Amino acid sequence: MKATKELLVFILAESSLELVPRELWGHPSVAKHASSKGKKAGELLLDRSYHHSAMLRLKDNGKRGRPDIVHFSLLEATSSPLYMGGWIDVYVHTIVDEAVHLGRSVRLPKSYFRFEGLIEKLFEERKVLSPDGSTLLEIRSQSLKELISEIRPSITIGLSRMGKRNDFGGVAKELFMHEKPAFVVGGFPRGHFCMNTSLNFDELYSCHELPLEAHVVIARIVYEFEKLLMI
Ligand SMILES: C[S@@+](CC[C@H](N)C(=O)[O-])C[C@H]1O[C@@H](n2cnc3c(N)ncnc32)[C@H](O)[C@@H]1O
Structure with missing residues (x-):
């Protein structure tokens, strides 16, 4: 098992999350x-x-107005042993270049309506604090490039049906070989990453011939990574 914690970074990119323009x-x-x-x-x-x-x-x-995709994806990531054990940092980059930074022990509402209320409050107040004063959620104006420059991952792997063929286990193994690896999944309903997003990737992998839902891809990468960490 690796010695240090918070090694994996997950970014949901170009996500369908914004206030009505x-x-x-x-x-x-x-x-x-x-x-x-x-x-x-x-x-x-x-x-x-x-x-x-x-x-x-x-x-x-076609890529906008689907906050339910972000809800599903974040529930998937934050309900995992990887997140609960503090092994993964989670970010949501949005289609309008904002970035939500999630704190360490966020328990998101399972009910969509409560999630919607929470995110609307986040957009208004820019930060949601826990009762003990720690930051649960924070939103910043930030492009994906700016977010990645701040996180400084040692490798950034994008997942897309348009990528080089690999399987979920193979992607997890490649991530695992690095000190602070990041993987990026699209938080939008259809279409592919735009060029500005793809320019941030060191590798782009497809794990299935079918277009999969973002939460399925997240669950599988996280699970394969957990197996390597033996947690
Ligand atoms: C609902 S999909 C977007 C739909 C898009 N038509 C597609 O085929 O990728 C959301 C995200 O899941 C990931 N994804 C979907 N299918 C994938 C696949 N076969 N291999 C790897 N990642 C995939 C990508 O990150 C994608 O942006």
């Missing part, structure tokens, strides 16, 4: 949703299930 505030579907929740349009998470018609005019709209 200003250009959609006046759209009837957004105004109706805001009034039903007693909030301003700009305080709501962009969500395709409510804002589909408004989103048709948004740039890159």
